[in-house]
Amino acid sequence: MNFHLKVWRQKDTNAPGTLEEYEAENIPAGASFLEMLDIVNADLTRKNIEPIQFDSDCREGICGTCSLTINGIPHGKGRGTTCQLYMRKFQDGETITIEPFRADAFPVQRDLVTNRSAFDRVIQAGGYISERTGSAPDANSVPISKVIADQAMDAAACIGCGACAAACPNGSAMLFVSAKVTHLGLLPQGKPEKNRRVLSMVRQMDEEGFGNCSNYYACEAVCPAGVPAAFIGRMNREFTAASMKEMVGMSV
Amino acid sequence: MITSHSASARTGPCPGWLWLNSSIGKKTAVAVTGIALVAFVIGHLLGNFTIFLGPDAINAYGAKLQSLGPLLWAIRLALLGILVAHIYFTMKLWQENKAARPQKYIASNPVGTTVFARTMRLSGLIVLAFVIFHLAHFTVRVVDPAFATMHTTLDGQEVHDVYKMVVTGFQNGPVVFIYIIGLFLLTFHLSHGLSSLFQTLGITNRRIRQNYEIAGRALAWALYVGYISIPVSIYFFGLGKGVLQ
Numbered sequence: 318m319n320f321h322l323k324v325w326r327q328k329d330t331n332a333p334g335t336l337e338e339y340e341a342e343n344i345p346a347g348a349s350f351l352e353m354l355d356i357v358n359a360d361l362t363r364k365n366i367e368p369i370q371f372d373s374d375c376r377e378g379i380c381g382t383c384s385l386t387i388n389g390i391p392h393g394k395g396r397g398t399t400c401q402l403y404m405r406k407f408q409d410g411e412t413i414t415i416e417p418f419r420a421d422a423f424p425v426q427r428d429l430v431t432n433r434s435a436f437d438r439v440i441q442a443g444g445y446i447s448e449r450t451g452s453a454p455d456a457n458s459v460p461i462s463k464v465i466a467d468q469a470m471d472a473a474a475c476i477g478c479g480a481c482a483a484a485c486p487n488g489s490a491m492l493f494v495s496a497k498v499t500h501l502g503l504l505p506q507g508k509p510e511k512n513r514r515v516l517s518m519v520r521q522m523d524e525e526g527f528g529n530c531s532n533y534y535a536c537e538a539v540c541p542a543g544v545p546a547a548f549i550g551r552m553n554r555e556f557t558a559a560s561m562k563e564m565v566g567m568s569v
Numbered sequence: 570m571i572t573s574h575s576a577s578a579r580t581g582p583c584p585g586w587l588w589l590n591s592s593i594g595k596k597t598a599v600a601v602t603g604i605a606l607v608a609f610v611i612g613h614l615l616g617n618f619t620i621f622l623g624p625d626a627i628n629a630y631g632a633k634l635q636s637l638g639p640l641l642w643a644i645r646l647a648l649l650g651i652l653v654a655h656i657y658f659t660m661k662l663w664q665e666n667k668a669a670r671p672q673k674y675i676a677s678n679p680v681g682t683t684v685f686a687r688t689m690r691l692s693g694l695i696v697l698a699f700v701i702f703h704l705a706h707f708t709v710r711v712v713d714p715a716f717a718t719m720h721t722t723l724d725g726q727e728v729h730d731v732y733k734m735v736v737t738g739f740q741n742g743p744v745v746f747i748y749i750i751g752l753f754l755l756t757f758h759l760s761h762g763l764s765s766l767f768q769t770l771g772i773t774n775r776r777i778r779q780n781y782e783i784a785g786r787a788l789a790w791a792l793y794v795g796y797i798s799i800p801v802s803i804y805f806f807g808l809g810k811g812v813l814q
Contacts, residue, residue: 323676336675389678414676421669443571484680486687488669489592513571519591528669529592529662531686532765538681546768547775553593554771560588 318344318404321412322357324369330424330432336414339369346405350393351376351383353404370428376400378541381476384483385429386416391480391539398478398541418483422490422525433479435525436493440477442521443514444497450506465503472500474542481536481544487528492536494522495552496544502555512559512569519556592665595658600769602655603762609648610755614795621802624732624812628723631731656697663690685761692758699751706738713738736809739800748800752793759789 320341327334341357348356351373358368374382378401387393393402407413417425422435451458461469475496482490498515501507507514530549537546562569588594616634619626634641679687702712710716716738721730739745764785767773773781802808 386674386676389674389676390680416674416676419670419672419674421671445571447570486670486679486682487666489666491592510571517571519593520587523592526669527592528666529596530769531662531666531689532761532768533682533686535679535681545775547773547778550768550771550773550778552771553597553769556591556593557588557597557771560584560591560594563584564588 318346318407318409320344320353320404320407321410323412323414324429325416325425326369326428327417327425329427334425334428336416344404346403348404349376350385350387350399350402350404370430372430373400379476381478381541384418384431384433384479386418386483388414389416391418391483392478392541396541396543398476401541418479420479420482420485420488420490420527422488422527423479423482431479433477435527436477436479436490438525439490439494439518439521440497443510443517444501446501446507447510448506459505461504469500469503472496472503472544472548475500475540475544476542478541480539480541482527484535484539485528485530486533486535487531488526489530489536490522490525490527491530491549491552492540492544492546494518495548498552498555499548511555512562515552515555516559516563516569519552592662595662596769598658599655599662600766602651602658603766605651606648606655607759607763610759610792614792617796617799620732620735620799620808624721624730624809625723627731627735628721628728632723632726632728635729656693659690659693683761685757686765689758689761692754695754696751696758699747699754702747702751706744707734710734712744732809733813735799736803736813739803742804745800745804749797752796755796756789756793759792760786763789 322339322341323336324339325334326337339357339361341353342360344353344356351371354369354371361368372382372384374380376383378398381398383392383399385392385399387399387402392399393406395402395406415429417423417429418431418433423431423433426432473496475493477493479490479493481492482488485491498511498518501514502511532546534546537544559569589598616630617627619630637644685692706712707716716734719730719733719737720727721733722728739748762785764782766785767781768778
């Protein structure tokens with residue numbers, strides 16, 4: 318298969334970037350999007366052109382390292398990460414525009430590589446359980462209802478890739494933060510800290526310069542893990558409840 | 570350990586202020602003021618429906634509102650305050666959202682969003698312009714100065730002839746057009762506003778969110794049909810023509 322690529326090239330965070338055009342020739346239909354870029358990069362290297370920089374790690378859809386906004390959609394069309402997007406999903410001869418994830422809190426480092434450590438700082442603000450919760454066999458000694466376990470697992474599916482913030486017209490990270498708040502806050506191990514967790518994480522999210530939610534639900538539409546936007550509603554409720562507890566002087 | 574804010578709360582910034590300045594606090598403020606404004610829109614429509622009961626009904630309703638005196642002014646000022654807060658918080662959110670996404674995608678794809686949601690600011694500002702026109706038209710009565718001098722007698726008392734004013738007002742084609750468009754944009758605005766406020770307030774879950782969306786849109790369109798029924802009845806179906814002559 319052959320494709321006409323328009324790729325965002327940018328030397329560093331402060332340099333202005335532009336779309337450059339490249340031809341991707343003789344790409345197998347079974348190649349993943351990242352493998353297609355590998356083939357293009359090998360060709361560029363042969364021609365003595367600086368290869369296109371992009372992020373990738375596990376290439377099996379679980380780590381959340383790969384990014385790329387393909388034709389305006391983070392991770393491209395269809396559910397799943399960029400590494401799980403196959404070239405057979407595109408038309409032969411199609412023009413494909415590849416841009417980095419766009420959000421003020423995700424500065425472009427080079428070409429398609431963005432710095433997503435803002436998410437790490439949000440996690441550091443409260444995306445964990447402070448106390449040791451025991452070893453694996455202890456998990457069975459705390460009964461958790463199926464409904465709660467299922468909901469927590471749906472939230473825990475978040476791989477922290479940043480597609481939600483990249484898809485949001487407001488650059489809001491609410492889906493990511495709400496997934497973490499829901500996942501930990503629902504389970505008995507995370508419950509004791511749920512108030513201070515939601516307060517800390519939302520405040521850190523605001524500080525990082527992520528935007529506000531306008532209930533567009535673009536995040537939900539692109540999330541490779543299928544995290545539902547209803548968790549954002551849940552987080553709104555928990556944040557306001559925790560704030561009210563704080564207002565009346567309760568220790569949270 | 571996750572840092573607790575409770576200790577610093579008594580010395581540091583006021584927790585209420587922290588909440589109102591957070592992204593979620595501002596969104597909640599927009600939702601709550603929005604609910605108050607929608608409550609007014611519903612009440613206003615119910616009052617307007619008295620026009621279908623004849624001149625005496627709507628004139629008595631108008632006279633009753635005017636007789637409230639200071640209470641009427643308190644309600645007007647409260648509504649103005651709520652409207653200002655609604656716009657203030659929206660603009661503040663908009664400013665932050667613009668800063669959070671300084672660079673747009675070249676190949677833009679509005680995946681998952683609705684046209685109602687994407688045009689909230691535009692529809693809201695057009696509705697604001699429409700509300701100002703509406704106040705100038707029927708409340709301050711500067712669009713047609715003749716409205717101010719229309720009087721009639723009701724139970725032996727001289728009252729403002731609201732019925733004649735409204736019927737005369739909606740004989741004018743361009744004015745009817747402005748109302749139909751202005752109210753259509755209000756419906757656009759409420760289509761997103763009503764269906765998403767439950768999400769903002771957090772009284773939703775995965776299963777019932779869609780029901781809220783359907784109910785919100787349905788209410789928005791029901792309000793549209795209710796509101797335009799008045800200018801449409803007068804302009805196209807000759808409501809009140811006999812009474813005027």
